[in-house]
Each structure stands twice: as structure tokens, then as C-alpha cells.
Amino acid sequence: MSGTLGMIWYIIKGSINTLELYGITIVLSIPLGVLGALGKVSKSKLLSSVIGFYTWIFRGTPLLLQLFFIYFGLPHFLGINLDKFEAASITFVLNYGAYFTEIFRGGIISIDKGQYEAAKVLGMTYSQTMRRIILPQTIRRVLPATSNEAITLVKDTALVAAISMDDLLRNANQIVAREYTIIPFVIAGVIYLLLTSVIVWIFNKLEQKYSIYE
Amino acid sequence: MNMIQATNISKRFGNLEVLKNVSLSVAKGEVISIIGPSGSGKSTLLRCLILLEKCDGGRIEIEGIPIEAFDETGRRIPLPHKDVKDGVRKMGMVFQNFHLFPHKTVLENVIEAPIIVNKIPREEAIKEAEELLSKVGLLDKKDAYPSQISGGQKQRVAIARALAMKPDIMLFDEPTSALDPELVGEVLGVIKKLASEHMTMLVVTHEMGFAKEVSDRVVFMDQGEIIEDAPPEKLFNNPDHPRIKAFLEKIL
């Protein structure tokens, strides 16, 4: 394969890793964030401070440092050996889970206390109230912030270059270094834009869906 | 046996004594209005009865089942969880600000608790909900969201939602205070209809005409105490307490 087509193909191959990391992170960090938020608003002081500690660490240090720590540090301290993709996935899930925890917690506590009271006098338990009344309303409120995170994540995946994991940007960079052309960067930029556009489109649809009742 | 028997209820928020040994009994089918100045503890009393607020002393029985009790030394007596749940379930409550579930349609608001709490089959819950909605005159709005209907309509949905749990007692906390004046009538109309069906009701209200017309008894609260509990003719025309006279003169 020659020229530009070959380049595009090579960069797309790198994108597959990027997309896999992206998918795993979204699919696991959002539920982690929901659980974290529920724990943080729960009556258990212990649970809420453990989660507070977790979000403090993961929101308070650079993602890159966390990636180094999990990829280079864990084998050193705990003897756990992770491949690059595993290390990146764990780091991203924990990091984004921390942000989602705080976003969802903010959403939950913004729901009027009257909703809890109405559910309670109808005989609903706490878990029924959360599942059926509070969380569904929270979704609408956290969509804009969640959408921001989802877009940031596309770009954050490029950080895996720091542990030399093959991804979209790293593959593009390799061609640039080899062939003295910046076209791969343009191609990479276009692919990132396509990805973020798809995500923006999905979130717009979600916002439309959830705004029918407002 | 009384539907509600509350004895010497006390409640404080910090240093503020909001309820001071309040006792109230409500017989089956009775409609009782609770009136009194702002801050006198009317809402707190209702909220204590349905356990939205934990009182600090006294005893509450619903249809003979104790749901809250304290011993002589003022310690809370642990009661069987199931009794408390059953007792509380005999009451429905309607709030000043409706508190409808905004993400659910009118019909979904009404069927939610019957399905989730009472585990009634969905079709049956829908059938009953539609009957209740036509009773409050809102069957044509069943697929609307709360944001799409007026305040008076919202409050009527809230009443239907509470009735869907088949309570024996309904508590209303200023059900018309958040409404534009022209919408008050439709909500009071629904409550009057319930009164004519002998629903046992406790209604906190500032609507004196309504209190006079439908109540069997009117309870006047002031500074955390019930200072008079009498039939409406007596309380409105010839109250024992000068403070009631002053209050009525001011608002009428």
C-alpha cells in the first residue's frame, strides 16, 4: 500500500487501541462513578470518607503520574505485572471514575429534598427511591458535565504514548518521524475530531431525550 | 378506636421547641382542619405523624398500632419495624409544593408506588390509576409530564397519587398555598369530594371558608401548642382564646 492510504491505514490501526481504551473507560468508569456517588451520599461516614479519599487522590494528581505509578510502580511495589493496555485501562477507569463520582454526587444532592419525602410517604425504600426517583432525574442534570468528560477522555487517551503504548497519535507520530511529513498529524487530528463529533452528537441526542419532561 | 391517637408529642429543632406536648385524636371519617399563625408548628405536627420528622417525646398510634413511643424516662421505645411500616402506610400525604416526580408522566406518577411498593400488576395499577385520575378530572392529562400542567392540576395529580396507595387517612399540608387564587377552587373541590366520601383527613390550611365548610373540628395551633380544638361554629364564632380572635380578625 502506498502513500496517504497506507498512512491512514496505519493510523487507523493505532486508533483501534485508542477506541478500545476509550470504550473500556466509559463502560466501567460511569458505573464506578454512580456507585461512588451513592456511597458518598450514603449515611455511612466510613464509606463516604473512603470514597472521599479516593477522589482526593485521583482528582488531585496528574493522570500521567497515575499512569506511571500503575504501569511502573505497581510491579515494583506489589509485584503485579500489567501490560501497557491493562495499566492504561485501570488508570483511566480509576481516574475518570473519581471525576464521575463527584459529578454524579453533585447531581444527586441537587435533587429537591421533597422528592425523597414524596417517595417516602408513598412507602418507597431508600434503594427504590434512589433507583426510580433520584438517579433518573440526576441523569438529566449531569449530562452536560458528563459530556465534557467524555470529550476530554478522547484527548486524554493520547497520554498512553508516555508508556509507549501504540495508539492513534503514537502511530501518526512514527510516520512523521520516518517520512518527514506532517500529513499524519492532520489525519490524526481529523480522526480525533470525528470521534469527538460522534460523542457530541450522542450526548445531544441524550439531552433531547431527557429534556422532554422539562 | 381512633384513626390517629397522638399523645403529648414534643419536638425541638435545636433550642427551639416547635411542638410542646401536643395531643390530638382523630376518629374515623373525621375531617379536621389545622389553622394558626406561620411558624406555629402545623407542618411539623403533620410531618411527625407520618414520621418524616422524628419527634422527641410522646406517643403516636395509627388505628391502634403504635408507630412512635417513649418511656417515662424519655427514651424512645423500639417498635417492631413491620408495625411502624404498616402504620405509616395507612396515611397518605399531600404537600404544599406537590413534589410530583418530574421525569414521570401523570399516569406514571400515580402507578409508581402501587407497582413498586405494593407489587400490584401493572395493568391493574393502570386501571385503578385511570379511575382515580378521572375522579380528580385529569384523565385527559394522563400522558402529560408535570411540567406541562398547571399548579392546580399538579396538586390534583398529587392527591390521586396518594390515593392510589389506598390510605385510610390523608394528610394535607397547605395544599392550596402555592396556587394562583383562581386554581384554589379545583383542589378544594377534590378535597371536599373526599370529605363527602368520609375519608379521614387532617388539613393544614389558610382557607378559612373551606375550614368552616368541611371540617368536623378545627384545631388552632399557636407557638407549638394546640390552644383550641373545637367544631368550626364554635372556633370561628366564639373562640375561647383571645389570640384566636385576634388571628381571625387579622386574616378575615
Ligand SMILES: Nc1ncnc2c1ncn2[C@@H]1O[C@H](COP(=O)(O)OP(=O)(O)OP(=O)(O)O)[C@@H](O)[C@H]1O
Ligand atoms: N428542619 C427545621 N430545622 C429548624 N427549624 C425548623 C425546621 N422545620 C421547621 N422549623 C421551625 O419550626 C417552627 C415551626 O415550623 P412549621 O413549619 O411547623 O410551622 P407552620 O405552622 O407549618 O408554619 P407555616 O404556616 O409558615 O407553614 C418554625 O419556627 C420553623 O422555623
Ligand SMILES: [Mg+2]
Ligand atoms: Mg407549614
